[in-house]
Amino acid sequence: MLSEFELISRYFKRPLHPGSRTALGIGDDCALLTPAPGCQLAISSDMLVEGRHFFAQADAYALGHKCLAVNLSDLAAMGAQPIAFTLALALPAAEEAWLEPFSSGLLALAQKYGCELIGGDTTKGPLTISITVFGEIPLTQALRRDAAKIGDDIWISGSLGDARLALAAYRHELHLDAESLHTAAQRMHQPAPRVALGMALRGIAHAAIDVSDGLSGDLGHILQGSRVGACVDLDALPAGTILQQQPAALRHDFMLNGGDDYELCFTAPSHRREQVLSAAEQAGVEVTRVGIIEATPGLRLVDGNDNPVVLTLHSFDHFSA
Amino acid sequence: MLSEFELISRYFKRPLHPGSRTALGIGDDCALLTPAPGCQLAISSDMLVEGRHFFAQADAYALGHKCLAVNLSDLAAMGAQPIAFTLALALPAAEEAWLEPFSSGLLALAQKYGCELIGGDTTKGPLTISITVFGEIPLTQALRRDAAKIGDDIWISGSLGDARLALAAYRHELHLDAESLHTAAQRMHQPAPRVALGMALRGIAHAAIDVSDGLSGDLGHILQGSRVGACVDLDALPAGTILQQQPAALRHDFMLNGGDDYELCFTAPSHRREQVLSAAEQAGVEVTRVGIIEATPGLRLVDGNDNPVVLTLHSFDHFSA
Numbered sequence: 001m002l003s004e005f006e007l008i009s010r011y012f013k014r015p016l017h018p019g020s021r022t023a024l025g026i027g028d029d030c031a032l033l034t035p036a037p038g039c040q041l042a043i044s045s046d047m048l049v050e051g052r053h054f055f056a057q058a059d060a061y062a063l064g065h066k067c068l069a070v071n072l073s074d075l076a077a078m079g080a081q082p083i084a085f086t087l088a089l090a091l092p093a094a095e096e097a098w099l100e101p102f103s104s105g106l107l108a109l110a111q112k113y114g115c116e117l118i119g120g121d122t123t124k125g126p127l128t129i130s131i132t133v134f135g136e137i138p139l140t141q142a143l144r145r146d147a148a149k150i151g152d153d154i155w156i157s158g159s160l161g162d163a164r165l166a167l168a169a170y171r172h173e174l175h176l177d178a179e180s181l182h183t184a185a186q187r188m189h190q191p192a193p194r195v196a197l198g199m200a201l202r203g204i205a206h207a208a209i210d211v212s213d214g215l216s217g218d219l220g221h222i223l224q225g226s227r228v229g230a231c232v233d234l235d236a237l238p239a240g241t242i243l244q245q246q247p248a249a250l251r252h253d254f255m256l257n258g259g260d261d262y263e264l265c266f267t268a269p270s271h272r273r274e275q276v277l278s279a280a281e282q283a284g285v286e287v288t289r290v291g292i293i294e295a296t297p298g299l300r301l302v303d304g305n306d307n308p309v310v311l312t313l314h315s316f317d318h319f320s321a
Numbered sequence: 322m323l324s325e326f327e328l329i330s331r332y333f334k335r336p337l338h339p340g341s342r343t344a345l346g347i348g349d350d351c352a353l354l355t356p357a358p359g360c361q362l363a364i365s366s367d368m369l370v371e372g373r374h375f376f377a378q379a380d381a382y383a384l385g386h387k388c389l390a391v392n393l394s395d396l397a398a399m400g401a402q403p404i405a406f407t408l409a410l411a412l413p414a415a416e417e418a419w420l421e422p423f424s425s426g427l428l429a430l431a432q433k434y435g436c437e438l439i440g441g442d443t444t445k446g447p448l449t450i451s452i453t454v455f456g457e458i459p460l461t462q463a464l465r466r467d468a469a470k471i472g473d474d475i476w477i478s479g480s481l482g483d484a485r486l487a488l489a490a491y492r493h494e495l496h497l498d499a500e501s502l503h504t505a506a507q508r509m510h511q512p513a514p515r516v517a518l519g520m521a522l523r524g525i526a527h528a529a530i531d532v533s534d535g536l537s538g539d540l541g542h543i544l545q546g547s548r549v550g551a552c553v554d555l556d557a558l559p560a561g562t563i564l565q566q567q568p569a570a571l572r573h574d575f576m577l578n579g580g581d582d583y584e585l586c587f588t589a590p591s592h593r594r595e596q597v598l599s600a601a602e603q604a605g606v607e608v609t610r611v612g613i614i615e616a617t618p619g620l621r622l623v624d625g626n627d628n629p630v631v632l633t634l635h636s637f638d639h640f641s642a
Contacts, residue, residue: 029398030363042351047409049446077350088368125370130451
C-alpha cells in the first residue's frame with residue numbers, strides 16, 4: 001500500500017523548470033512563488049466531483065487533462081500566462097492503476113503550458129479533484145468581464161456545442177454514429193484551453209470570458225458586469241464539426257445553452273478587427289464575429305437576415321433543478 | 322432554493338479591505354492579486370472531507386473556523402502574512418441553516434487576519450472543503466523545513482496533545498469529565514493559527530513547521546529536510562492543560578504522536594534565545610525550549626535527567642492503516 005508521501009513523490013513531484021517562478025515547490029508547509037515585477041497574479045479554483053462532473057468509469061488520463069484544462073481556460077479568459085497550480089485530491093484509495101494515468105494526463109498538459117505543480121493535499125474520501133491555478137499578467141492588461149464597451153464586436157473562438165452533443169448521445173437523447181460520437185466526445189473529455197489566444201488578445205480585446213456553462217449565460221456575465229446588452233446573430237455562431245450536421249433548432253440550443261466548450265467569448269472595438277484576426281492566427285485558433293455590444297440591456301438574438309429570434313435560454317446552475 | 326450565484330453573493334462575497342492586495346475579487350474568471358514589491362507569495366492547500374476530518378454533525382461555525390485555521394497555520398509555519406484565500410466547496414445541498422454559520426465562522430477568522438476570500442468554486446457533492454491560502458513574505462525570509470542548523474535549539478509554541486486527548490474521549494478510549502472534554506475539544510475544533518509568532522520569528526528562527534500530524538513526524542520532516550538529527554527532552558514538552566492531568570506515558574504518546582495541535586515547532590540558534598522569547602511575548606504566545614539539533618540523523622528522546630527513553634513513534638498517514 002502506497003503511503004501519502006510515496007504517492008506524492010512518485011506521481012506528482014517533478015523537477016522545476018529553468019526560468020520557473022517557483023522558489024520552493026512540493027514538500028514544505030507552503031510553496032513559494034516569485035511573480036515577475038510589474039505583474040499581477042491571476043488565480044482561479046475549480047472543483048470536480050465524481051458523479052457530477054465526470055463518470056466513475058471516466059478515463060483517468062483524460063480526467064487528469066480535463067481538470068487542469070478547465071482551470072487553464074479561466075487563465076486564458078483573463079489573458080494570463082500559466083505559471084503554477086496546486087492540487088487537492090480526495091481518493092477512495094491510493095490505486096496505482098488510477099494514479100499513474102491520472103497524473104500523466106495532468107502533468108502532460110501542465111508541461112505543455114509551463115504550469116508547475118507546486119503543492120496541494122491528498123486525503124481519503126469520495127473522488128474529488130480541486131485545482132487552484134496561478135497565472136501572470138502585466139498590470140492593467142487583464143481581460144475582465146466588466147470591460148465591454150458599446151459598439152464592441154463579439155467574437156467566439158473555435159466552435160460551440162459538440163461537448164453538449166456528446167452528452168446528449170451519452171444520455172440517449174439522440175443517436176450519433178460511433179465516429180461522430182468519438183469526435184464530439186473529444187471536445188467534452190479533452191478540451192483545449194485557449195491560453196495562447198487569451199495572451200495574444202492583451203491590449204486588443206476589452207472583455208473576455210470562457211464558455212463553460214453555455215454561451216447565453218456566460219456572455220450574460222459580460223453584459224451584466226459591463227452594464228450593457230448585446231445582439232447576437234444565431235446564424236453566425238460557429239457550430240462544432242459534428243453539431244453542424246444536426247437540425248438548426250438543436251444547433252442553436254446546444255450552442256447557446258450547452259456547457260463544457262471552453263472557448264473564449266470576447267469583445268473588441270470594431271477598428272481592431274484586423275488585430276483580432278492576426279492575434280487568432282498567431283495563436284492558431286479560428287475566431288468568428290457573432291454580434292455586437294449595445295446600450296440596451298439584455299441579449300437579443302437575430303437570424304442572418306436580422307430578424308428577431310425567440311429562444312428559451314438557460315444556463316447551468318449546480319444548485320437549481 | 323438558492324442558486325449558486327445567490328449562495329456566493331449572500332454568504333461569501335464581502336467588500337474588499339482598504340490596503341488590500343486584491344485587485345479583483347469574486348466574480349470574474351480569475352481573481353487578481355498584486356503582491357507587494359520585494360515579496361514572495363507563500364501558498365498552501367488543504368482539503369477537509371466529511372467523515373474523515375470532521376463528523377457529519379460538526380458545528381458548522383467551528384468547521385468554518387477550522388478549515389481556514391489549518392491553512393493559516395501553514396502560512397504561520399513559513400513566517401508569511403495572510404493576504405487572501407480561495408474556497409472550493411462541494412455541498413450535498415445549498416442549506417442556509419448550514420451555510421450561514423459555516424460562512425460566519427470562516428469569514429470571522431478571515432477578517433481577524435486580513436485574509437480576503439477572493440474566489441473559488443461551489444458544486445453539488447459529498448461535503449468537501451478545499452482552501453488555498455496566500456501569504457506574503459519578504460524575499461529570503463521564509464522559514465523553511467530545510468534550514469535547521471546543528472546546535473539550534475528546538476522550540477514549541479503553546480502546548481501539545483489536548484486535541485488528541487479530546488479525540489480519545491470521543492472514541493471512548495478514555496473518560497474525561499464534561500468540563501475537561503469541553504476545554505480539550507476547543508483545541509481540536511477551533512485551533513488558533515500562530516500567525517503573529519511566525520511573522521515575529523522572521524530573521525530569528527532557522528526552520529519551522531506546524532504540528533498537524535504529531536510532533537515526532539513533523540519534527541522528523543525538519544530533520545529529513547535539513548539532513549540533521551535531534552535530541553528532545555520528553556519532560557520539557559509542554560502538555561495541554563487537560564493532558565497535564567494524565568499519566569506520563571499517555572502524555573508523552575499524545576504529545577509526540579497526536580495530531581491537530583497546530584502549534585509551531587521551530588529551530589533557532591542558541592545565541593538568539595532572548596530574541597525568540599521577546600518575539601513570542603510580542604506575539605502573545607508561550608514558547609518552550611524542548612531540545613537541540615544534532616549532527617547524527619534521527620530523533621533521540623531523553624528524560625529530564627538526560628536518560629534515553631524508547632517510545633513507539635507513529636505519524637498520521639491518510640493512506641496507511
